[in-house]
Amino acid sequence: MLKIENLHASIDDKAILRGINLEVKAGEVHAIMGPNGSGKSTLASVIAGKEDYEVTQGHIVFNNENIDELAAEERAHKGIFLSFQYPVEIPGVSVTNFMKTAINETRKAKGLEEMPAKDMLKLIREKSELLEIDRKFLSRSLNEGFSGGEKKRNEIFQMAMLEPQLAILDETDSGLDIDALRIVANGVNKLKNKDNAVIVITHYQRLLDYIVPDFVHVLHNGRIVKSGPKELAHELEEKGYDWIKDEVEA
Amino acid sequence: MSKYTEDDLREELKTKEYQYGFYTDIASDTFPIGLNEEVVRAISLKKEEPEWMTEWRLEAFRAWEKMTEPEWANVHYAKPDFQAISYYSAPNSKPKYNSLDEVDPELLATFTKLGISLDEQKALSGVAMDVVVDSVSVATTFKKALGEKGIIFCSISEALREHPDLVKKYIGTVVPQKDNFYAALNSAVFSDGSFCYIPKGVRCPMELSTYFRINQGGTGQFERTLVIADEGSYVSYLEGCTAPSRDENQLHAAVVELIALDDAEIKYSTVQNWFPGNAEGKGGVYNFVTKRGLCEKNAKISWTQVETGSAVTWKYPSCVLKGDNSVGEFYSIAVTNNYQQADTGTKMIHLGKNTKSTIISKGISAGKSQNSYRGLVKISPNADNARNFSQCDSLLMGNDCGAHTFPYIEAKNKSAKIEHEATTSKIGEDQIFYCNQRGIDTEKAIALIVNGFSKEVLNKLPMEFAVEAQKLLEISLEGSVG
Ligand SMILES: Nc1ncnc2c1ncn2[C@@H]1O[C@H](COP(=O)(O)OP(=O)(O)O)[C@@H](O)[C@H]1O
């Protein structure tokens, strides 16, 4: 589904991603771990099409199509979703209105009619129940005054609404207490099927106890320096990242 | 950037003169350019006004002659040459075009985006209407329903003929002839406008809209509106329309007077979309408006406005809270793009006890535009327990535009409670990327963010107007980023 080949990206002439290779197949869960500043969020943003970053080398292929030249919204229409590490606030725009716009814009791009209000309400009800979100919450301004945990849960709610093919969850676990973590992970698992895929970016094993990865990758200095099965995450949890750094530098 | 200069204006007027030819006799439909007592008298005569009205206009003219154009607003433009304007043009009965095919396609595209029906498009762009029957019959039914309640809603010329006593009693009581330069000019030469009277205790059953009067011909560049809500009555009045108004007249100086007698309420909503000039800032309308309302005891006046048009806007809808317990409100969205300049705001004059005012101003600037809020809250010595809350938010799009806030407070009574909040924000790249990531393109993302920003004001508009206004905001900001 997703194939990243020798991806180099920089911002203001500062190289951040320095040769990423990654393949994600339908039905898989990949975890990306790594120390702060190693480039995890940058990778997520570049896949999603953020234009601030300049891709200097390499390609991103999604469903056999090179998406290097596609705008962020076009990538979204194709089914790429990013749960942001730091979701932004949009004052005066309710969660419901935002989702309605997002869904209908995506439908428009696919040549479909707007979703009838009745169906929209039904979808909202269904997905808010899945994530145990109080419906009153949905009429609040997007992310404005939300707690860290509320923001993250709202990201996953949006994912549930949009049903992407590829979801990238960037530190969705940070800011969530254990109950919320369980609800969110549960939601992700319920939405998971053989046709979609998830990339989980995290520092902690904790989330991976719920969303079990097929592969774990360690990102360091803009490169994937180690990949392995889910046990690698346990090892990292125990030993930290230093041994990997040593291994790489050795 | 090339500024629109006085020379350009002169050039434009020259072609206009050519267009209309030179007329010298009073019987013609358009007066020669220039302004003097004779012209003022002739306007009044043309309109068959009573003697007192002629005198009233002359008084205004004499005052105007001694006044100079104000310079304090934060706008810069080539001053119009007031002697180069023709001050009377008969209501245009000839259609401007014979069919829609002759109308500027860009204008029609905008109409379509706004969801305006074909018939309405014709009416608005001045195409000969053969299907006008519909709107005429609507207007007629409408008039009948109002008549049954004793409500008067007509042009001010008609009111001067049919209800001279009412006009005489109230005109100029809120905005005196000599109030300011533009108001004095308007008082001397106003061509037409609307008049509305709601009798005691009557709740006007529908939104009164100038829209219904559209087929009565253009109201011209010096429009005069007078709305009187008698004791205990209520009216919601809609002015303007969202369709872009292109007008040959560069200068517009309107006066609106509202009078809310004891326990009455007036809601006055405006959507203004005069031609703002092209992308280089050329050719737009100068809009200098004086709007003021007077509240007697327990009365309430709310001004709500969405301003997207004009090259230069100078406008401060105000409330004089004369009666005890009266309430004044001002809700405004002002959008400027390209080279537009807006200096708008309000004045809340607290005279009575326990008077209350609320000001919510949302300024949105894009392109190379300048958007200023200017507000005065004045609490007079007798206004015990007066309260004001003001909130002025500015939203900037890009780095070349400007937002400015000038709040003035004059409190002469110690019991006054005045709160002022102001914020300035910028549409962030991160906000736009967030929307993009959800499948919303940049244009739509901006519309969404702007609508969110303006929501408190949009919510104050009557439902249908709000939907139109929302679309208008989107269109006004099209192409302003990216
Ligand atoms: N917009 C930016 N401008 C400058 N440097 C950036 C920007 N975004 C990220 N970086 C830098 O790129 C590196 C990787 O950042 P990031 O991808 O956020 O790491 P992670 O998510 O792994 O903590 C860091 O050194 C960070 O400072």
Ligand SMILES: [Mg+2]
């Ligand atoms: Mg990060």
